[in-house]
Amino acid sequence: MKESKLKKYWSNTQNRTQTLWGFAFVSPWVIGFLVFGLYPIIMSFYYSLCQYDVLRVPHFIGLENYKVLLFEDNYFWKSIWNTFFYTVIRTPLVILGSLLLAVLVSKAIRGVKFFRTIYFIPSIITGVILSVLWMWLLNPQYGLVNNFLAFFGLQGPLWLQDPQWSKPSLILMSIWSLGGGRMLVFLAALQGIPQQLYEVVDIDGGGWWKKFRHVTIPLISPVLFLWSILEVIFSLQVFIEAYVMTKGGPLNSTLFYNLYLYNKAFDDFNMGYASAMAWILLIITLLITFVQFKVGKKWVYYSGGNAK
Numbered sequence: 001m002k003e004s005k006l007k008k009y010w011s012n013t014q015n016r017t018q019t020l021w022g023f024a025f026v027s028p029w030v031i032g033f034l035v036f037g038l039y040p041i042i043m044s045f046y047y048s049l050c051q052y053d054v055l056r057v058p059h060f061i062g063l064e065n066y067k068v069l070l071f072e073d074n075y076f077w078k079s080i081w082n083t084f085f086y087t088v089i090r091t092p093l094v095i096l097g098s099l100l101l102a103v104l105v106s107k108a109i110r111g112v113k114f115f116r117t118i119y120f121i122p123s124i125i126t127g128v129i130l131s132v133l134w135m136w137l138l139n140p141q142y143g144l145v146n147n148f149l150a151f152f153g154l155q156g157p158l159w160l161q162d163p164q165w166s167k168p169s170l171i172l173m174s175i176w177s178l179g180g181g182r183m184l185v186f187l188a189a190l191q192g193i194p195q196q197l198y199e200v201v202d203i204d205g206g207g208w209w210k211k212f213r214h215v216t217i218p219l220i221s222p223v224l225f226l227w228s229i230l231e232v233i234f235s236l237q238v239f240i241e242a243y244v245m246t247k248g249g250p251l252n253s254t255l256f257y258n259l260y261l262y263n264k265a266f267d268d269f270n271m272g273y274a275s276a277m278a279w280i281l282l283i284i285t286l287l288i289t290f291v292q293f294k295v296g297k298k299w300v301y302y303s304g305g306n307a308k
Contacts, residue, residue: 048275065276087235102186123180131244163253
């Protein structure tokens with residue numbers, strides 16, 4: 001039955017022409033995905049099973065790269081620890097900070113549009129420029145941060161030059177983007193909450209905390225859930241900040257996973273080893289995301305009022 005309908009559809013000249021034009025328009029994306037997406041993914045998995053330095057033909061060695069990574073490479077586990085520390089501290093900090101900032105600029109007060117713009121502008125500066133800027137801000141001798149602390153009689157730390165403060169320094173830098181895209185998304189979610197729900201809490205005698213806890217958080221929980229997943233992924237991929245500001249130091253305290261992967265690939269030219277690291281990072285990311293979805297069923301509420 002389905003085959004006859006398909007033959008009937010294809011026998012129509014107009015339908016056939018429209019279908020061919022559709023394939024023609026979508027073909028650049030399909031070709032681009034196959035050449036620059038799917039093919040590199042497949043080849044990276046193959047290279048992860050090889051000894052490959054770019055200059056010579058890949059030599060198949062099976063799971064040797066994975067064995068060395070998991071059981072012999074201490075720097076691998078150091079990079080795992082650094083990345084997890086950065087992710088666990090940074091993710092809730094930037095999400096809650098952006099949410100609180102969105103709550104502040106969601107009030108219908110005079111000049112609120114000006115403050116929204118001011119809070120958003122810093123997020124325009126990203127990447128290498130932001131890293132160089134914060135290198136100067138965190139300079140132990142001339143940086144504005146330590147000068148600000150000295151104004152109150154406090155001795156500022158060495159920041160990026162101290163193994164105990166290097167990771168917190170990079171986490172502190174993440175505050176710079178609190179007023180960016182996250183704030184705007186949270187602001188849109190907050191403005192979609194019906195005001196009648198807040199009025200009900202007022203009638204029951206509840207204060208701002210009950211409104212925030214029992215109305216705001218449940219109704220924007222899907223947005224919180226989305227950003228928790230995205231920010232975990234972004235944090236696991238931290239690279240530019242450490243590459244520009246610390247090169248992994250001091251004492252490998254900022255040797256994050258992607259930085260170590262980069263060093264193996266483009267400093268040591270051990271592409272097979274780096275490919276194995278990339279696939280391990282993919283597996284770790286998938287496992288964490290799976291756990292987030294499982295846990296999310298208990299606290300994420302949608303329009304029906306039930307967690308999915």
